[in-house]
Amino acid sequence: MDAVPAAVSSSASSAIAAPPAQALRRAVRPEPQDLHPALWLGHQLGRAGGEGVPSGFAELDAQLPGRGWPRRTLTELLLPHPGVGEIRLLAPSLGAAQRAGRLVMLFDPPAQLSAWALVQLGLDVGQLLVVQTRQRLLPGSDSLWAFEQALRSGHVGALVAWLPPRLRAERLRRLQLAAQAHDGAAFVMRELAAAQRPSAAPLRLALRAAGPDVLALRVLKRRGPPLESPITLALPPVLSEAAHARRRAERMASVPSLAVATFVDLG
């Protein structure tokens, strides 16, 4: 530590003004965040996991500890139902993992996947594995075994798992421990009711659709100060610009919605 001799010399020069011991204490006290990467002040964002995986959304990265999705831990996303924009939220980071030559694995997706939609979102379906664990449950085994194995192996680029409802906290903690071997983002999708229960995941977000192609994220837990207002993200649009404009106009005028028989321009 070369900071200490410097402090001593400065206190010696100002020895007349203040008692030396007190001056020394004031001069050498470092900021807690400089001591260890796991320390941070309450108003700061933590940096425990090092650099995160960029999420592809600058507004979101600014609010996440590590400026991105955390590595080596679980990230919990709570959804009211599948289909609020969760894949469009994750697609940039999953696609980046695939472009780095690594594999993406999905565990128990809640519905049939459309390959072309994933291609449109910039994912490489050749670098994607889908694991179904709940179709054939072995006696005495649990459906999280496969997810845990994949986390533990550390050879997968990114993982997304749809967890069974009403999962016990200790099972999640076990997964969180396994995730320490996984150098990349790992997402678990859970039902919204799980927000009331404790969880081992260091980052928890509740997702909600806030209108077409807009996603609202409420930060339930992060390493950093609580965030009161939700983050709203503009997702890759499904609707054309014209359809958006028409919807806005309809909302303003509160005219009856589009009649079925009218054929509208696809834009």
Added chain:
Amino acid sequence: MLWIALHLPLLSLEAFAATLAHGQADAPLALVDAHHVAAANAAAQALGVEPGQKRATALALAPDLLIGQADATRDAAALAAVAHAALAFTPSVCVQPALEAPRSADTVLLEVRASLRCFGGLAALLQRLREAVTPLGHRVQAASAPTPLGAALLARGPRRMHVQERAALQRALDALPPWLLGPGREHWEALQGMGLATLADLRRLPRAGLARRFGTALLAELDRAYGERPDPRVPITLPPRFDSRLELFARADSAEQVLHASSMLLARLASWLAAQHAFVRGFRLAMLHEPRWRHDAQVPPQTVLEVALAEPSRDPAHLQVLLRERLVQLRLPAPTLELRLSATEIVPGEAPSGELFPSAASEREGLVRLVERLQARLGAGQVQTLQPVHDHRPERASRLEPAQPARLGQRRSAPDAPAVPLRPVWLLAPPEPLAVRGGQPLLDGRALQLLSGPERIEAGWWDHELAERDYFIAEDAGGALVWLYRSRLPGGEGSGWYLHGRFA
């Protein structure tokens, strides 16, 4: 010439312990041959059991003693596995014959002069050799010397030495007791009575008298050990097929017990593969059932488990993991008494490079193993890849296929994204019929607001799966976007509104 001798002082006991159930190996064990104790392990010797005692005496001393029959073929199979492990380092490997008739051979000899440079010197070679033999679970005493018999004697002796020069060998051998020599053993008492405590004392005697009194075999052995007489050896050859069996001491009823016993067979397989410079792509474990159960027509004589690997391997830990996943799913119809392991498919391969840092190749290998494990437990069809298919009907535009681990990580040209509006990621299979109120489709009792559409998809007249639909994008009450269609098929059946996808 430089010979390394690997002496296995506890070979018979360790070969017997491999047939025991898990946890029994530390109990007092003894091997009995012709009603006399032939060998006893440390736990038994602590209770006073010693080789040479009668069986009844040993049982009186230690009532809990586990007594097995000495079995020369079992010992020979265990020693052959050690010899196979050694064959990975040099082609000239031979087995030193046993000292006296009833004992089984317990020393393997390797001529390594030509291999030293390849493996980076004697110390590095010995280290590699020890690592190769360790999975077989034997205690090994190693020594090296310029003559094969000299190395064997040094390995058996009280102090293991590594000598490279004839003069040093002579000094090392001079200090050894004469009972280590095979032919001198029956005269051991006489030799001791004559005050001959070391081989040096023996060599100092007149040769003619020694030959007359103890036979020429003793002198010949002495000369061979000191390198004064040629000692030709016949190297062993590797059997072209691997087939190893293990008779269990106690019957195994559970997968866990079978797995414990088969770990020894897998270690033997790994050393055979290392000698063959090959990898295994498939192996077969046959579990022979107890003959008592065979009267029952329901019970087959054996249960066979075939394990196929996507990527050839010779790592015993990986093979064991695959076997474990298969075994826990298997229900044994009857307890098993004997295991047979054979390699069904062998792939010649190059030696793996020991990498310091993880590379793309090692990551790919780890991934292949992960997928193999998942498939072994969940079933091959549960780990799937997604394939885009050129079809206008959304439900037919994707296909899930069982993943092929061997083809993982191969870059394929990604299909170009079609120039259609963004499709929903989640598709409902089958599409969910929607209630209608006033001509408007409802989802969960609340009106859907149509935002875009229709997009007409009309396809499938050629395969009798006709789809005539007008697709709309709508916003549900929560603000999320859904994909729904109105079927245009004429007639009541199948017409109406359907929810087909959700934009995730």
